[in-house]
Amino acid sequence: MSFFIAEALAADAPIGGTGPGLDIFIIVAFALVFYFIIWRPQSKRTKEHRELIASLSKGDEVVTNGGLIGKIVKVEEDYLLFEAADRVLLKLQKGAVATALPKGTIKKI
Numbered sequence: 001m002s003f004f005i006a007e008a009l010a011a012d013a014p015i016g017g018t019g020p021g022l023d024i025f026i027i028v029a030f031a032l033v034f035y036f037i038i039w040r041p042q043s044k045r046t047k048e049h050r051e052l053i054a055s056l057s058k059g060d061e062v063v064t065n066g067g068l069i070g071k072i073v074k075v076e077e078d079y080l081l082f083e084a085a086d087r088v089l090l091k092l093q094k095g096a097v098a099t100a101l102p103k104g105t106i107k108k109i
Contacts, residue, residue, distance in 0.1 A: 053094045056080060061101040064092060069106060 056062070060072045064082070073089060074081035080097075082090045 052100060053097060056094060056097065056100075059103075061103060061106050062097045063099050063101060064096045065098045066096070069101070069109065071106060 056072060056075055058072055058075055061070070062072060062082075063069050068082070068084050068090075070082050070084040070090075072080050073083050075094075078094060079091055080094055082092050084090055
């Protein structure tokens with residue numbers, strides 16, 4: 001029967017195989033890449049946005065996440081009254097503010 005089926009022989013074990021040290025190094029390297037490329041920048045942006053929301057006050061000119069530009073008329077605990085145009089007032093959550101603009105930006109637009 002050996003004429004049709006090749007005999008299976010065990011292969012010799014590699015002499016300098018990878019040890020557990022290389023596996024741990026790869027895991028640590030992956031964790032560092034994850035930290036510096038994904039987690040750290042995201043937490044920095046979150047912190048900056050939290051500080052922006054805390055510093056909002058009446059008269060600030062802001063851009064919302066939806067792209068609206070306007071002036072803050074009234075600030076409440078979780079909401080703010082936003083003037084998008086003359087006599088057009090919108091009530092927004094504070095988290096909807098994307099960025100603050102320098103004073104006088106709306107007049108220039």
